[in-house]
Amino acid sequence: MTTNPRSVVDQDALAVRRTIRIAASVDKVWRAVTEPERISQWFGHMVLPGDAVGVQGTITWPDGPAIPIRVEEIDPPRMVSYRWANDETDATVSDDLDARPSTVFTFTLEPVGEGTQLTVVESGFEALSDPATTLDDHREGWDGELDKLVVLLEASR
């Protein structure tokens, strides 16, 4: 297995970027990140009626509300970008993605030898209403400029 770099926090765009090498063709990886039945295997249950820009569907986790998700950009088989509502604290709000706090995640696929380098970038966190609740998750190590600065700041106290 390839050693993959840690997720990086982009201080300007407030984006999270992650890259992985996969020992499978670009076409297979493309299917894994665009076919709803495949997406449902690594994400939530995905319902997406089509794969064109603007097509909107839902993603659902057990006992959770249906979360709107939309194809923002697509350039087969190299790039696909989805916007999803990211304010799970309120399930009663409308399915109008433009009226809700949302983030965008983009997959970029590059052939590397026999395999594929898959990069995901999720951005738009500055628009979230209640990030502490939304993003509360397992704590793992991190690097990048932001955490270097945090270490510097905390060490100075």
Add this chain to the structure above:
Amino acid sequence: MTDTLVDVCAALGDSTRWSILTALGEGDASASSLATRLPVSRQAIAKHLAVLERVGLVEPVRVGRELRYRVLGSELSATARRLDAVGAAWERRLAAIKEIAEDM
């Protein structure tokens, strides 16, 4: 004091404020002292410090006649942790995508 990510992110989305935070990371300093180290006027630095103070990233400390600023790492750490949690979630999802594509 507000502690939402949006406010902290807005405060951090400026290279001068980033420089100020980095400079303060080396030790508490007044606006005047920061102005000697950064290519920005004392007045501009005072405005930036006010923004940083509002979101809880720095706090003023009076030392004699001087008003110095101190960084508060906890707010910044919280922001970094929230973004890091997103990174960790993607790490798990990418591992699953890898498995799915390699088994196809």
